[in-house]
Amino acid sequence: MPTIELTRAPFTGFAVDDIEAARNFYSEILGLTVVDGEMGLINLQLGERNEVLIYPRPNHVPAAYTILNFPVADIEAAVDALTAKGVVFEHYPDMGTDERGIFRHGGPLIAWFTDPAGNVLSVLQA
Numbered sequence: 001m002p003t004i005e006l007t008r009a010p011f012t013g014f015a016v017d018d019i020e021a022a023r024n025f026y027s028e029i030l031g032l033t034v035v036d037g038e039m040g041l042i043n044l045q046l047g048e049r050n051e052v053l054i055y056p057r058p059n060h061v062p063a064a065y066t067i068l069n070f071p072v073a074d075i076e077a078a079v080d081a082l083t084a085k086g087v088v089f090e091h092y093p094d095m096g097t098d099e100r101g102i103f104r105h106g107g108p109l110i111a112w113f114t115d116p117a118g119n120v121l122s123v124l125q126a
Helices: 021-030 075-084
Strands: 013-017 033-036 040-043 051-056 067-072 110-114 119-124
Touching: 013 021, 021 033, 021 051, 051 075, 067 075, 075 110, 075 119
Parallel strands: 013 051, 067 119
Antiparallel strands: 033 040, 040 051, 110 119
16 A cells, blocks of 8 residues: 555646746647646646646746656657757767767767756657
């Protein structure tokens, strides 16, 4: 028997400094389903039982790590599609990302970018 009794599937969340910019980015640029929540919050619907809560926070400071990874079948196609929509991929010379921002040196192929609040996201070939 679990120590705590859940009323629904667990979910994660993160902060942004501009909820409208986040809504536009996640729905229009990334093409995800964004649902309005209570008290000015938004939810990313990432499958039948998977959601991410996004909430506004004054004086938001982005995390210094990847907060959300998007698995894709073809990283080249994902990078091309996002670049065409204005997404700029991060370059980490110390890690060896290539000219497109793709890390190809062991592990999954991965490329990092940020949302309008500076939160680090990735696409990774899986």
